[in-house]
Amino acid sequence: MRVGTVREIKNHEYRVGLTPESARELVAHGHDVWVEAGAGAGIGAGDADYGAAGAVIVPDAATIFAECDMVVKVKEPQAAERAMLRRGQILYTYLHLAPDPEQTADLVKSGVTAIAYETVTGADGSLPLLKPMSQVAGRMAIQAGATALEKAHGGRGVLLGGVPGVLPAKVVVIGGGVVGFNAAQMAVGLGADVTILDRDPAVLERLDNHFEGRARTLYSGRASLAEQVAAADLVIGAVLIPGAAAPKLVTRAMLATMKPGAVLVDVAIDQGGCFETSHATTHAQPTYVVDGIVHYCVANMPGAVARTSTYALNNVTLPHALRIADLGWQAALKANPHLAAGLNVHDGQVTHAAVARDLGYAHVAVEQVL
Structure with missing residues (x-):
């Protein structure tokens, strides 16, 4: 199989x-293997x-795009890239389709x-190809939040860990999965006052046991979340x-009710965001303010940490890329139902139930196209 990778063109x-x-x-x-000239420059690979x-x-x-059987990327194809995709070609990358009707329509077409x-x-129900980037994003969320809290960046002027005689910042993490766990670890390490909210008692118990009182856990209901x-x-x-659009948990x-200059970091933005006032930003202009709250x-x-992220991502994506290339996509997906769960669009049909539901497409089960 001819496998290609391109230089990513999404902002930063x-x-x-x-x-x-x-x-x-x-x-x-x-x-x-075909590689676009300069594709690896961002990770120091010439x-x-x-x-x-x-x-x-x-x-x-x-x-x-014209000559390769499979294109391996990182981010969802941008409009100019989608225009070059063709029937019969395999696209293997992050997509995040549920909050992106334009991309979905282009892929279907x-x-x-x-x-x-x-x-x-x-096998355990986890998302292993998402996990390393969730680990990175969770850890980065605290770095980004700490910077946004600085007065020069529009924040309250609060140091996460405080200093002797001054209380640390209060950090609230909504969701106790991979992102939330890694964010909490970083915040605890910096000395912040950390509370993690989740609705799964098993997750709350696991987090409580791990942090041993260094972070608090709380069941996430409407009242507790608002408080x-x-x-x-x-x-x-x-x-x-x-696969689905993120629920809007924090309303405008x-x-x-929040402190002026407080900061919201929406790591769920790839799936549409979990704050009602969220919209996607870029590393060039990462923040904006709504009602005095920095987003x-x-x-x-x-x-932003491309070398770490790329190597962590390749560790988990390469084995499946090899299977697809070795066996062909149909045989590879038939042999591995976990990989089959990754099929979102095929030959003009939406094959992921959550994407079809959120965007109003007829759902065609993966088994039907295999």
């Missing part, structure tokens, strides 16, 4: 779909590194076979419903 996105090491593995399996791994360097993305990292499952948000200096939105009315809603947070 420096990750790349294949590292030179991943390219070498694909070549060792007998596949042709064209010579890819060439040494056996990849072919091509001058532009158009060549990759193209006829491409689109496999989304974020809906591939693990915690009102008292917070920094709120981390870490809610995920796999709640902003009026940080960067949709590709891990792109």
Whole structure:
């Protein structure tokens, strides 16, 4: 199979779909690997590194999209990239379709076979291809929130950990999954006053046992959520419903109860965001203010630490890429129902139930297209 990767064109996105090491593995399996010139620059991987791994360097993305059987990316294809997709081609990348009707319509129209990292499952029900980026984003959320809290960036002027004689910042983490856990770890490490909200008693018990009193856990109901948000200096939105649009848990009315200059960091923004007032921002302009509350809603947070993120991502995406290339997408998905869960769009049909429900498409089960 001819497998290609392109330079990412989303704002301040420096990750790349294949590292030179991943390219070498694909070549060792007998596949042709084409890499757009400069694709790895953001992680410090030059064209010579890819060439040494056996990849072919091509001058532009158009060549990759026109000639490769499978395109491996990081972020969802942008409009110009979607225009180059074609029927019968495999697209293997993050998609986040539920809050993105335009992208979904373009993928359906193209006829491409689109496999989304974020809906591939693990044997334990986890999302292993999403997990490393959730770990990165959770940890970055505290860094970003701490910066946004600085007065020069529009925040309250509060230091997360406080100092002797001055109370630390109150950090509220909504959601106790991978993002929430990693955000809480970072916040606790900096000495903040941390509360984690979740609706799953098993998750609350696990977190409570892990933090041993260094962070509090609280069942997330309407009253408890409103009370915690009102008292917070920094709120981390870490809610995920796999494949579906994120629920709007923090309403605009709640902003009026918050301290002026408090900060909201919406890590769920890829799935539409879990704050009513959220809209996607970029690393170039990461924040905006609504009703005196600073919002940080960067949709590709891990792109800022591209080298760490790319290698962490390739560790989990490469094994499936090899299976798809070795067996073909149909055989690979038939052999692995967890990989099959990643199929979102195929030949003009929406094959993920949550995406179809949220965007009003007829749902065609994966089993039907296999």
